[in-house]
Amino acid sequence: MNGTLLALDAHCLQPSPDLTYSDTIQIQPEFKSRRVAARGFNTSTVGYESSVRAGVLLQRDPIVTQPAGKFEEATDRYFDWLQFTSADRFPRDFFFKKGSTAESKWMEQEDIRASEWFFDAASKPVVKSVKRVIHEDDMIEKSEASKPIVIHSRETEADTTGNEQSLERKLDRTLYLVVKDAQGEWMLPQGKVNDEELLHEAARRNLKEMCGGKMSVWMVGNGPVGHSKSGEASTFYIKGHILAGQAKANEELASEFKWITREEVEKTVSAEYWLAVKDMLSTI
Numbered sequence: 001m002n003g004t005l006l007a008l009d010a011h012c013l014q015p016s017p018d019l020t021y022s023d024t025i026q027i028q029p030e031f032k033s034r035r036v037a038a039r040g041f042n043t044s045t046v047g048y049e050s051s052v053r054a055g056v057l058l059q060r061d062p063i064v065t066q067p068a069g070k071f072e073e074a075t076d077r078y079f080d081w082l083q084f085t086s087a088d089r090f091p092r093d094f095f096f097k098k099g100s101t102a103e104s105k106w107m108e109q110e111d112i113r114a115s116e117w118f119f120d121a122a123s124k125p126v127v128k129s130v131k132r133v134i135h136e137d138d139m140i141e142k143s144e145a146s147k148p149i150v151i152h153s154r155e156t157e158a159d160t161t162g163n164e165q166s167l168e169r170k171l172d173r174t175l176y177l178v179v180k181d182a183q184g185e186w187m188l189p190q191g192k193v194n195d196e197e198l199l200h201e202a203a204r205r206n207l208k209e210m211c212g213g214k215m216s217v218w219m220v221g222n223g224p225v226g227h228s229k230s231g232e233a234s235t236f237y238i239k240g241h242i243l244a245g246q247a248k249a250n251e252e253l254a255s256e257f258k259w260i261t262r263e264e265v266e267k268t269v270s271a272e273y274w275l276a277v278k279d280m281l282s283t284i
Contacts, residue, residue, distance in 0.1 A: 053235040054202035055190030057225060057280055058177040058217065060242050060259060064154060066172045066284070084113045164258040167246065173261045174282045177247060178268060179210060179254035186268045188277065190235050191253075199224065203238040211257060212248035217241065228276035237280065 068076065090110075096103035158166035167175065180186050191206030193199065200222040207217070217240045224236035249257045258268065262281040266274050 051233045052193050052199075053190055053233055054193050054199050054206055055188045055228075055235045055237045056177075056203050056207045056217075056219075057188055057237045057239045057277075058207065058242055059240070059282075060167055060175040062174055062284060063171040067154070081113060164260055164264075165247075167242070167259055169259070170261055174284055175259040175261060176265055176281060177211065177242070178258050178260060178265060179249060180256040181254055182252070184255075185270065185273075186258075187273060188237060189254075190237075198222070199236055200238050203236075207240075210250055210253045212250065214248055215245035216243040218243055226277065226280040228273060230273075237277075239280075 092103065092106065096106060154171060156166075156168050156171065157163075158169035163169065169175070177189060178186050179189050189207045189210045191202070191210065193202040194205075197205075200219065204217075204219065207215075220239040220241070222238070225239045227234055227236045229235075247257045247259075249255060258264075260268060262278075262283060265281060266278070269277070
């Protein structure tokens with residue numbers, strides 16, 4: 001194949017009609033000459049170690065809603081009161097049996113709502129209690145009473161014991177999976193990209209090799225949500241959600257794993273790594 005290449009001069013690039021395409025390119029500066037191997041676009045990459053790595057940003061979404069703040073509680077009470085004052089009269093006798101526990105609870109709640117007033121105290125109307133005297137023939141046996149509702153604590157056993165490997169902790173927060181690699185550094189699960197392997201395929205494989213195959217994971221997409229850089233290597237992260245199962249660290253690649261919140265990630269990983277991944281983590 002004939003053609004014209006550019007000869008690299010010590011000061012500028014100038015076309016040279018004497019150079020043709022060949023297996024090597026001759027570069028001849030004024031002070032020194034050297035040979036550089038030419039590589040085409042179809043050259044095999046076997047034996048070439050890529051500087052691109054693939055990782056997974058695996059998270060467990062919140063299971064319960066976050067506790068309401070003072071402003072949210074006041075707002076909820078106000079709108080609940082507005083709905084109560086503007087609603088039609090509730091047909092108690094139709095929905096509740098006389099003397100039932102459900103009726104007693106409803107009457108107590110109704111009196112509490114009626115006693116609240118969010119405007120000028122002088123304009124508060126006189127409200128008659130909805131409670132009525134319950135006669136003996138209206139009483140219901142205890143066996144017929146509804147079972148009490150038990151509200152469980154938001155704090156689980158894992159929170160009490162400080163078990164950071166449990167998925168049943170910090171139920172109102174997003175948890176992220178981090179691992180300690182063979183060098184003792186905490187990071188998101190990651191690894192190299194093999195020949196002819198796509199980024200999302202490498203991310204799935206690295207997660208399975210490092211944390212086991214006992215997790216049911218849904219990957220959001222095939223494109224990365226962020227990246228980090230260490231030396232010449234760049235790691236691109238695919239976002240995923242754990243649906244079931246649990247991680248099990250491969251001791252050859254990762255000695256430990258944790259499910260931790262954004263604030264705990266900051267305290268666990270290095271300062272440089274935190275700056276690279278913090279924008280990928282949710283504040284909830």
